[in-house]
Amino acid sequence: MTRPIAILRPEPGGAATAERVRAAGLDPLVLPLFAVVPLDWTPPDPATFDALLLTSANAARHAGPGLDALARLPVLAVGRETARASEHAGLRVIEHGQYGVETLLARQPWSQRLLWLAGRDRIAIEHPAIRAIIPVYASETIAITGAQALSLSGTVALVHSARAMRQLAAQLDTHRIPRTSLRIAAISARAADADGRGWDRVAIAPRPDDTALIEVAQRLAIDP
Structure with a gap:
């Protein structure tokens, strides 16, 4: 059975x-x-960052129109699914990890300026390259x-x-x-x-x- x-x-x-x-x-x-819902957010000046960090496909799916203002920034995606969702949203993926966000970030220089588009409920990630975190979606129970x-x-x-x-x-x-x-x-x-x-x-x-x-x-x- x-x-x-x-x-x-x-x-x-x-x-x-x-x-x-x-x-x-x-x-x-x-x-x-859970049910995923978008959050209201305001995109920052893209000139202050080098790349976007996306740790979930939901960020690309639910970020909404604000993502257009950041479309010039390349994407570091955690996993193939997140990479596919990012490309579907019109973003350019330059790297995707296979073994988790820690492994992906370990390959990034500390001088990199990353904007993490994240979920409201998330695990804390410590890395000098993460310069700002903006919640763009929430997973409601x-x-x-x-x-x-x-x-x-x-x-x-x-x-x-x-x-x-x-x-x-x-x-x-x-x-x-x-x-x-x-x-x-x-x-x-x-x-x-x-x-x-x-x-x-x-x-x-x-x-x-x-x-x-x-x-x-x-x-x-x-x-x-």
């Missing part, structure tokens, strides 16, 4: 992950725990029903962030669904450690991308 794969990320990322899950021969259960929480029992849940891990744990605890009924495929150790108590099994992807995450989930999906 193969367990379903629970996809908790907001749209349109959830649908894209579901396609990849199906392509891997697995059954997706799409149950977003979605409370799921008891029936939806119950449907997660017996699945392998894909956890794309530390915040998603905490929200999953909170929703299951609210509806008294045992954590032992789920297995967790986490995109990073940070995500796995956000609330790592009581799960049946937890595995961490070797790279922070969907392909690696689904490969890990595929192994967890096979009982026992």
